[in-house]
Amino acid sequence: MKIAFLVRDLCHMGGVVSATQNLAGALAEKHQVEIVALRKVRDESYFPLDPRVSVRVLSDLRPHSPVSDLDDPLVEKFPLVYHPNAGAKKPVVSRLAELRLLEYLATTDADVVVSSSPRNTIMLAHAQGSYLKVAQEHSMPSIYAHDIKPRLFKAYLSLDALTALTPEEVVSIGRQVPAVRDRLAAMPNCVPAAPVRSRGTNKVVISAGHLSDNKNHVLLVEAFAKIHSQAPDWTLRIYGDGAEKGKLKARINELGLSNSILLMGQVAPVSPEFGKASIFVLPSKREAFGNVLVEAMAAGLPVVSTDADHGPRNILTDGEDGLIVPRGDVDAMAQAILRLIRDDELRAKMSDNGVRNAERFHETASRERFEAILERAFARKALPQHATARVDTSGSVHIGVGPLPEQARGAELALRRGGKNAEERRFPLSADGEALVPWDAALTHGTWETFLVTPSGAEVPLTTDGYGCDTRDLLAVELPRAGAHPLALLLPHRHDDGRLRVRSSLREAHAEVGPVQVDKEAIRISAQVWGAALGAGAAVEAVHRRDKERVLTFPAQADGDGTVRVSIDCKALVDQHTDEEDKEVIWDLWLRPAGGAPRVALAKLATDVLKTTDVFTFPRPVITEPAAATPSVVSRAVRKARRTLGATPQAPRRKKTELRPYFTVLHQFAVKTVRM
Missing domain, CATH: 3.40.50.2000 (Glycogen Phosphorylase B;)
Incomplete structure (x- = not known):
């Protein structure tokens, strides 16, 4: 196997250089290894390098070198992809070195390319090579500068393996970038045996x-x-x-x-x-x-x-x-x-x-540890990773990854829901690579990530494209369902990162918002109520987002077909937006199907629309409060003084409040009042 390590240079004292050279030397026992340095500024490294490891220098900045690049004008140019050092007046890594690295990454015959620094990781993710892409974190990404984190964390998604120095740091990175948890591994630095041992007698x-x-x-x-x-x-x-x-x-x-x-x-x-x-x-x-x-x-x-x-x-x-x-x-x-x-x-x-x-931490143990990481990464890379999803007329989801290779026979589709109460559910994959997620599988309400998991424990997250989710028949699914969960609906979708996810809408009681009419007088809402009996005292409660004790109640009218109608008085919401409050106040709307009954969220979930906030929009009436009818003694005195001085009388100031009905990111109906 040919393994290449990317480094900025080997010309400074530091643990990263030492650890990289040590691991390269350990791997050279069984593999062809080279170190690719973006620049060279001194003749020798501070640390010994195994002679079996070759070094390729992409830009030589030594004035006395016969192959010096100092006369190349690109040496003074900042790179375009390689993230520059903040505040640098001259590039540490030049545009010349960057172009040569991009050429190397496009033409190398290496089986594995390993980055040992965040900036090189960004470059590696940018490359199109089919080799295994591996990054080693030698520090803590949580303390990196804010200007590099977004690019680095996005680059992680293109890697086949990512290592951190300790188990704690593996957990930390997984928490910061959950999408890469499946490819994270602990890899301590390689440190050779000591050349000299202490006798323990010197004070x-x-x-x-x-x-x-x-x-x-x-x-x-x-x-x-x-x-x-x-x-x-x-x-x-x-x-x-x-x-x-x-x-x-x-x-x-x-x-x-x-x-x-x-x-x-x-x-x-x-x-x-x-x-x-x-x-x-x-x-x-x-x-x-x-x-x-x-x-x-x-x-x-x-x-x-x-x-x-x-x-x-x-x-x-x-x-x-x-x-x-x-x-x-x-x-x-x-x-x-x-x-x-x-x-x-x-x-x-x-x-x-x-x-x-x-x-x-010595050479043999480090080599074997790293080889095991590469072996798992190669196994993952060979697995099907692209999936399609189709919803049938019952609402069940068929997820296909194509025929399974021999090493993946017996693999399962794993669905995982994150958060405080994380869950995992598994569904068998046929030899043709298709799994069925039944509509009545009772997947807990929320969003589930999809993975292919082999019997040996290898796993990959599943991706899809813009054509990968067929949800045509979702609109034909009849709701409410019979049984414990009248709302049970699965929506497969492509996430922003390209991953296939499934949103599960599961409710024992639900109020599905239907037509909404908005004007300056009222916000009139019609909703279908499932799993809850409508009775006397039915009402909609507007609950203040920050102060849950502040509740406005509006009586609801129940029709015989399970529909409930309510009229939200716009002026009542405006009157509750006091001068002492922030510019914006949010009211979340809940239905009490009957007096004393538990609240049910008014929401939009029985739909194929993933982001209801962006799709369902409503008029935004502006309520203008009239000026005070009787001026105070102080205000009259001020007006008289202004007339005496010849100033134009000030009209009484009127308060304007805009009402913004909308669906939240959790798909619940809410109204925001905004002082203008």
């Missing part, structure tokens, strides 16, 4: 990372100040560089610890330095994974780490190979470090456990 505590606010080395300095008074012969070494360096140095000097806390600067690779220490500390506020934790464990260092989301708790086992302390707690961190300083036996035990536990 040195070590930390490493970018000196930024998030890495929070200030916390470690404060903690070590407490430690120093009890263990003055121990030193702290902090490796890294960044914006917080000056602040750290100043605080170290204030504490008088310049001989005990050493800022070692940036070292690459840093893992050989771990052999000189006996304890490793990670003080981060947030940590998506934490390569250095695994590197420290592999080097035989017991670890003290903050409980930063979400990496440390997925790497360390508290009390076994390290100690996890609350974020931001200086005292807890100092006590944990002191505990390890004072207990040689505990350090030795955690050292052995850490070396053993780190193996699950």
Whole structure:
């Protein structure tokens, strides 16, 4: 198998570059692997790269390079697809690199193309290749800038697989982009075995990372100040560089610890330095994974780490190979470090456990984990994913995906409804790839997503096109139904994302809104009542959207055929829109079929119209309230003063209120009053 990794470049120090190179090297044991870099600005990477991995550079920005692209005018141009860095005056990735990447993606013979950054993921989704498209999230999309999130989340929909560093982040991404939950998997970073192992005898505590606010080395300095008074012969070494360096140095000097806390600067690779220490500390506020934790464990260092989301708790086992302390707690961190300083036996035990536990992130385990993800993605890609849906005259839905391949025999159609009370229902697929969803399957009211699920557990969401849903016979379905649910109607439809969904309208009692007449005097509504007996005291209640205790009641007239009619007084609604309220007030309309009976929503559900809000529109009368008949003493005085000054008398101000009858997104009839 040929696997290509897309990176911006290999010319900076960072966990993403390290993890990508490590995984590429691990996969090179069994596969042909290349790294495609959009640019190159220095001769060598900071991290070792397996010689079996080839590197393809798309734009060479080294002045001394014989193949330098610096004289190409497109180097100064911003890209059109690749998302630019906010506020950048010059492109980090140029239009030249973008065009070459698009050409590569259109012509590559790779079986799998893997993106390791959000911007490359957008580019990968834009490509038309038939290869497997995979993205690895090395951070937390929830914290990404708002300008990139919409494009990135849309790009996810075009991927065959998407990985995150921890199970928590898998859940988080699935919550943000529910449509990709079926292709998400946890994939920790690949971290090789340590080249040097600590003997655990040097009185040195070590930390490493970018000196930024998030890495929070200030916390470690404060903690070590407490430690120093009890263990003055121990030193702290902090490796890294960044914006917080000056602040750290100043605080170290204030504490008088310049001989005990050493800022070692940036070292690459840093893992050989771990052999000189006996304890490793990670003080981060947030940590998506934490390569250095695994590197420290592999080097035989017991670890003290903050409980930063979400990496440390997925790497360390508290009390076994390290100690996890609350974020931001200086005292807890100092006590944990002191505990390890004072207990040689505990350090030795955690050292052995850490070396053993780190193996699950080494090359072999990482390769096998990633291969399993690819295997599942290939299996999904081979499954039928396009579906058609047809409603018959009874209202049942026939969903077809075409003949099933051998590996999909025995597959089922899964319908899933999200939300707080999520549900799943399954229906068998025939060998011809057709499933029947009966109208009386009693699917809970709401919208259901459709999936094809194989006996082995592989699954794909089903898509459809503009011709894929035949709902002609839906209009011929006779309602109400006999039985417990007089309203039971299934509406298959194509969602905005191209997915096939089924809307289930299921009600034990329902008031289906019919003709509506609107003028300045009243909103006259006729509705069919199903599953509820009309009786004395029948009324329609207008309930204030924000203050449910505010209810206006309008008597309803019941006809003998189950029809109810009501006249909503426009002036009554306007009078209830007080000056103290917002510009807009919404009243939701409910029917009480009889005095004391439970409310039934007045709604439009027995229809093939998916978005009633957009389709059923009504006149919007404007009610003008007359001016006050008797001016107040103050208003008369003001008018007299204006006449004395020669000003034109002001006409009494009249209030205008527009009434907007409409169906809500939940298809319930409502009236909005708007002050103009």
